[in-house]
Amino acid sequence: MTIETLSTSRAYGGVQGVYRHQSTATGTPMTFSVFVPEHEPGERLPVVWYLSGLTCTHANVTDKGEYRGPCARHRLIFVAPDTSPRGEGVADDPSWDMGQGAGFYVDATQAPWMPHFRMRSYVEDELPALVAEHFPVDMARQAITGHSMGGHGALTVALRHPDRFRSCTAFAPIVAPGQVPWGEKALGGYLGPDRAAWRAHDAVALIEDGARLPDLLVDQGDADGFLAEQLRPELLAAACEAAGIPLTLRMQPGYDHSYNFISTFMADHIAWAAKRLG
Numbered sequence: 001m002t003i004e005t006l007s008t009s010r011a012y013g014g015v016q017g018v019y020r021h022q023s024t025a026t027g028t029p030m031t032f033s034v035f036v037p038e039h040e041p042g043e044r045l046p047v048v049w050y051l052s053g054l055t056c057t058h059a060n061v062t063d064k065g066e067y068r069g070p071c072a073r074h075r076l077i078f079v080a081p082d083t084s085p086r087g088e089g090v091a092d093d094p095s096w097d098m099g100q101g102a103g104f105y106v107d108a109t110q111a112p113w114m115p116h117f118r119m120r121s122y123v124e125d126e127l128p129a130l131v132a133e134h135f136p137v138d139m140a141r142q143a144i145t146g147h148s149m150g151g152h153g154a155l156t157v158a159l160r161h162p163d164r165f166r167s168c169t170a171f172a173p174i175v176a177p178g179q180v181p182w183g184e185k186a187l188g189g190y191l192g193p194d195r196a197a198w199r200a201h202d203a204v205a206l207i208e209d210g211a212r213l214p215d216l217l218v219d220q221g222d223a224d225g226f227l228a229e230q231l232r233p234e235l236l237a238a239a240c241e242a243a244g245i246p247l248t249l250r251m252q253p254g255y256d257h258s259y260n261f262i263s264t265f266m267a268d269h270i271a272w273a274a275k276r277l278g
């Protein structure tokens, strides 16, 4: 699998790069960013996967996430994929919460999305294999995090692969897409009306169905305009309580849904991951 380097730039002693490759999962070119801290030749470092939210590309967190300093200090590689396939010939929707920029980390089974919207396969299988081949990552030490739709992605990918990730955290995640308008629209569109098929893509449903993680960190701003209708962290708290999953849910006073919120708490999430990655 070959990758094209779009840019590299020195940061905190390491290298921030942006790369593109032809994805077999989505059938489109896909762009992603990787920060690699300074390291010894031949040394392999733990990796943190960051899944972004609605409307985002790799660039939002790369430009505004403020992860490079903490990742350099803890010596963690940080990978940020795009949120969907893109381009002419790829289905789209006029609204910003469906289609391009809104892949929801599922493999679509419905027209017109099916041929390209395969973000579950992309982030679970193809991108990890690609990154393992081209970057000095220690795949025995992986952590995952994400924001909003990407928080949903991080939680559901980790809950489906508890042996792969030593750490899972999220910023303002969609915790129960099957119970909120964003998720009902996206999962209904990509997976069809049978709600049983949605449960593998819903963190609360996965926990109700028996999935377990050793612990979880979630930060949520209490001035986030999406909190009450779309994010509903109380549903995750109830599911974790019933399942005995230790959830650290921090309601952050006055913070909204933006990258000002994410960047404020990014260092805490990197430290949480670093502690568990050893």
Ligand SMILES: N[C@@H](CCC(=O)N[C@@H](CS)C(=O)NCC(=O)O)C(=O)O
Pocket (backbone or CB within 6 Å): 052, 053, 054, 055, 056, 060, 096, 147, 148, 149, 257, 258, 259
């Ligand atoms: N475009 C939407 C907002 C979408 C939004 O807040 N997206 C979040 C993820 S769910 C985000 O990170 N946006 C990109 C950014 O802030 O850089 C609106 O107009 O209300």
